[in-house]
Amino acid sequence: xxxxxxxxxxxxxxxxxxxxxxxASGFTFSSYSMNWVRQAPGKGLEWVSSISSSSSYIYYAxxxxxxxxxxRDNAKxxxxxxxxxxxxxDTAVYYCARERENGDYDYWGQGTLxxxxx
Amino acid sequence: xxxxxxxxxxxxxPGKTARITCGGNNIGSKSVHWYQQKPGQAPVLxxxxxxxxxxxxxxxxSGSNSGNTATLTISRVEAGDEADYYCQVWDSxxxxxxxxxxxxxxxx
Numbered sequence: 001x002x003x004x005x006x007x008x009x010x011x012x013x014x015x016x017x018x019x020x021x022x023x024a025s026g027f028t029f030s031s032y033s034m035n036w037v038r039q040a041p042g043k044g045l046e047w048v049s050s051i052s053s054s055s056s057y058i059y060y061a062x063x064x065x066x067x068x069x070x071x072r073d074n075a076k077x078x079x080x081x082x083x084x085x086x087x088x089x090d091t092a093v094y095y096c097a098r099e100r101e102n103g104d105y106d107y108w109g110q111g112t113l114x115x116x117x118x
Numbered sequence: 119x120x121x122x123x124x125x126x127x128x129x130x131x132p133g134k135t136a137r138i139t140c141g142g143n144n145i146g147s148k149s150v151h152w153y154q155q156k157p158g159q160a161p162v163l164x165x166x167x168x169x170x171x172x173x174x175x176x177x178x179x180s181g182s183n184s185g186n187t188a189t190l191t192i193s194r195v196e197a198g199d200e201a202d203y204y205c206q207v208w209d210s211x212x213x214x215x216x217x218x219x220x221x222x223x224x225x226x
Contacts, residue, residue: 045204047215059213102167103208104151108160
């Protein structure tokens, strides 16, 4: 059974940093691109970042470029999101999602809440 | 950047057909994917590659894509279909994934 479990969310002050993790199991992690998608309270889905299977290709939404860094450790079946210079508008539930070759997301984690507030 | 436009809300009576649109410039040239999200839950893929259904998704869910509009159609709507629905594409010109703003489906 495919499982994606996010962790690392919490309350952080504006300007602070946080590192999210996503532990994957039930599939060959190293064969898939992985993504972070977020959802602000009461709002829609917003793509944040994606990383290819071997980390060769990395993309960011304009809203986080230069502040967030996506990475993965295929030996540990884990995906990460390092978030620096956090802003109030980064407050959201952050989901990790498995991306297929079609470009769709067939599996999602349950999400982890990040709250940026003083 | 590429923009996907969805109606904020669609209402339908049980047993009827709901159609949720997703507009984008020449979206017919892209692969469109659809997600269902119920309150407090992660999104679930219901249609991929314009019109394919993942295993476990009822045949009542179908999709089409042509010109500047993609459409998610839900036939014989049930109370359990009430949810938010999002379309999504990969924009190769910007190397960005793009989501529509979402449509809240209300079953009357």
